[in-house]
Amino acid sequence: MTTLIDQINAACADAFAACGFDTKFAAVRESDRPDMADFQCNGALPIGKMQKQNPMDVADKIVAAMADNPIVTVEAARPGFLNFRVRDSALAHHIATIAADPRSLAVTAATASKILVDYGGPNVAKDMHVGHLRAAIIGQALKDILRFAGHDADGDVHLGDWGLQMGQLIAFIEAEHPHLLDGGEITMEDLQAWYPQASGLSKTDDAFREKARAATMALQAGQADYFALWERMRAASVASLKRDYDWLGVQFEYWYGESRYQSALDTMVADLQSTGVAELDDGAMIIRTSDDGKLPPLILRNSNGAYGYGATDVATIQDRIQDPALQTILYVVDARQSTHFKQVFKSCERAGYLGTVSAEHIAFGTVNGTDGKPFKTREGGTMRLTDLIAMMVDAVRARLDDAGSIPETDRAAVAQTVAQAAIKFGELSHDREKNYVFDIDQFAQFEGKTGPYLQYTCVRIQTLLDAAAQDGKTPGTITSVGDGGRALALALDAFPAAIDKSIKARKPSHLANHAYRIAEAANGFYQKNRVLSAGVSAEDAASHLATLAAAQRQLTLALDLMGISVPTKM
Numbered sequence: 001m002t003t004l005i006d007q008i009n010a011a012c013a014d015a016f017a018a019c020g021f022d023t024k025f026a027a028v029r030e031s032d033r034p035d036m037a038d039f040q041c042n043g044a045l046p047i048g049k050m051q052k053q054n055p056m057d058v059a060d061k062i063v064a065a066m067a068d069n070p071i072v073t074v075e076a077a078r079p080g081f082l083n084f085r086v087r088d089s090a091l092a093h094h095i096a097t098i099a100a101d102p103r104s105l106a107v108t109a110a111t112a113s114k115i116l117v118d119y120g121g122p123n124v125a126k127d128m129h130v131g132h133l134r135a136a137i138i139g140q141a142l143k144d145i146l147r148f149a150g151h152d153a154d155g156d157v158h159l160g161d162w163g164l165q166m167g168q169l170i171a172f173i174e175a176e177h178p179h180l181l182d183g184g185e186i187t188m189e190d191l192q193a194w195y196p197q198a199s200g201l202s203k204t205d206d207a208f209r210e211k212a213r214a215a216t217m218a219l220q221a222g223q224a225d226y227f228a229l230w231e232r233m234r235a236a237s238v239a240s241l242k243r244d245y246d247w248l249g250v251q252f253e254y255w256y257g258e259s260r261y262q263s264a265l266d267t268m269v270a271d272l273q274s275t276g277v278a279e280l281d282d283g284a285m286i287i288r289t290s291d292d293g294k295l296p297p298l299i300l301r302n303s304n305g306a307y308g309y310g311a312t313d314v315a316t317i318q319d320r321i322q323d324p325a326l327q328t329i330l331y332v333v334d335a336r337q338s339t340h341f342k343q344v345f346k347s348c349e350r351a352g353y354l355g356t357v358s359a360e361h362i363a364f365g366t367v368n369g370t371d372g373k374p375f376k377t378r379e380g381g382t383m384r385l386t387d388l389i390a391m392m393v394d395a396v397r398a399r400l401d402d403a404g405s406i407p408e409t410d411r412a413a414v415a416q417t418v419a420q421a422a423i424k425f426g427e428l429s430h431d432r433e434k435n436y437v438f439d440i441d442q443f444a445q446f447e448g449k450t451g452p453y454l455q456y457t458c459v460r461i462q463t464l465l466d467a468a469a470q471d472g473k474t475p476g477t478i479t480s481v482g483d484g485g486r487a488l489a490l491a492l493d494a495f496p497a498a499i500d501k502s503i504k505a506r507k508p509s510h511l512a513n514h515a516y517r518i519a520e521a522a523n524g525f526y527q528k529n530r531v532l533s534a535g536v537s538a539e540d541a542a543s544h545l546a547t548l549a550a551a552q553r554q555l556t557l558a559l560d561l562m563g564i565s566v567p568t569k570m
């Protein structure tokens with residue numbers, strides 16, 4: 001069971017070889033002109049040029065060599081293109097082949113890689129915001145697609161659970177709620193209320209700032225009451241983060257944080273200094289990352305003796321590579337941290353930590369509001385993820401109320417599922433390297449390039465399948481391609497390529513765009529081919545139903561890989 005494009009590629013290569021042409025020119029791709037061809041190969045052009053022959057003559061030879069091909073008819077077109085049209089019978093048969101395979105013809109990797117995806121990065125005591133959405137949704141989709149392709153991929157949340165913000169909170173609690181140093185519950189609501197005050201004081205009050213710095217140092221030195229307080233703050237945050245991540249369907253295998261690596265820093269930095277990788281520079285400990293100074297050195301420890309973000313990430317790599325099977329680490333983190341990751345990777349290379357492990361920064365752009373500026377609340381503050389989710393649920397709920405197509409008692413639950421789709425597909429349908437506009441109203445639409453539209457396509461097909469079954473009509477042999485079935489079949493054939501591209505480019509947007517293509521083609525087919533109307537033959541009804549069921553099956557699979565589930569009604 002292989003895709004049509006692979007079969008045609010193989011047949012075309014055979015024809016090139018039979019004619020004595022270099023098969024490296026035999027590559028076939030989807031046609032730019034679907035009105036003229038399904039697939040095309042442009043290899044006759046360079047061959048004609050090299051052999052000083054008319055490319056049309058080269059193309060004609062290949063056409064002759066492929067004349068009896070059971071899958072495609074081939075034509076030469078000026079000035080030397082090869083145009084392939086899949087035979088109707090082969091196309092109909094192929095839809096059934098795809099439908100019969102739960103993987104829609106996507107193969108698993110010949111050799112599985114062990115991959116760690118670092119795609120969390122929220123900071124303890126601070127709320128998650130819209131920026132954390134990107135890491136979470138892209139990272140989870142990448143991990144799931146990698147797993148689907150047979151790789152061994154795990155995720156680490158890499159919490160920001162260390163550093164100055166913890167010292168600020170400790171200093172604030174010590175001043176305002178000293179009894180909490182002896183124990184007592186701390187909630188996320190407390191932290192949400194205190195953190196802005198603590199960080200505000202750090203900016204305006206010199207004495208407070210000094211206390212916060214001292215508290216950070218004491219915490220790092222392991223002072224028992226501070227450490228116990230820190231543990232309670234971390235626990236409260238983790239519980240709240242898990243609620244948001246759960247709602248998004250995001251799961252991490254490891255709930256490690258920056259704190260995990262702190263005890264290793266003294267030894268690591270001493271080792272790096274003794275091997276000459278790290279050096280003192282004006283009281284700071286640094287690693288030089290370029291000879292020409294184009295990339296600034298990584299600062300491991302500043303002149304006050306405090307370790308920073310860079311040291312933690314180097315130590316994290318040192319820890320991660322303890323797993324001898326690990327091959328790749330993917331950091332799904334904001335593009336604004338690209339210098340940081342270049343420095344960290346270069347430092348680890350110099351330290352000999354990476355060996356054959358490859359580390360990649362999977363950078364993403366900013367989430368903007370409809371005004372084109374970074375997404376903010378109406379008041380101009382940072383939009384909390386929880387509030388954003390609530391707004392999306394409200395927007396979807398309003399649509400469900402308008403449509404009135406499902407009983408009121410089901411709407412709350414369906415609104416959750418549809419809002420998840422709206423947010424996730426809104427993210428995944430955009431190229432991660434670009435900024436995108438988070439448009440609640442547009443993402444919540446049931447038409448257009450949205451998550452709800454894809455869900456609705458599946459629901460609509462299911463409704464038809466159910467109604468047909470009532471009528472005694474069930475999916476059967478696909479006897480004809482039907483009107484619009486060619487575009488649908490070719491789209492379904494491209495699923496393995498979409499998976500492949502998503503993995504190679506580390507961009508789940510390839511799969512998201514593919515899913516939209518399927519939905520468009522399936523809806524086109526749905527509209528053009530009657531199933532329930534009087535006068536439709538049993539054979540045609542069975543064929544059309546099977547075609548739609550094939551589309552629904554693949555679309556559901558693609559959605560599943562993006563963490564989107566389909567409600568029974570919407």
Ligand code: ARG
Binds near residue numbers: 121122159333
């Ligand atoms: N906590 C960091 C921040 O808020 C993100 C961490 C990303 N992961 C990493 N290994 N550095 O900027």
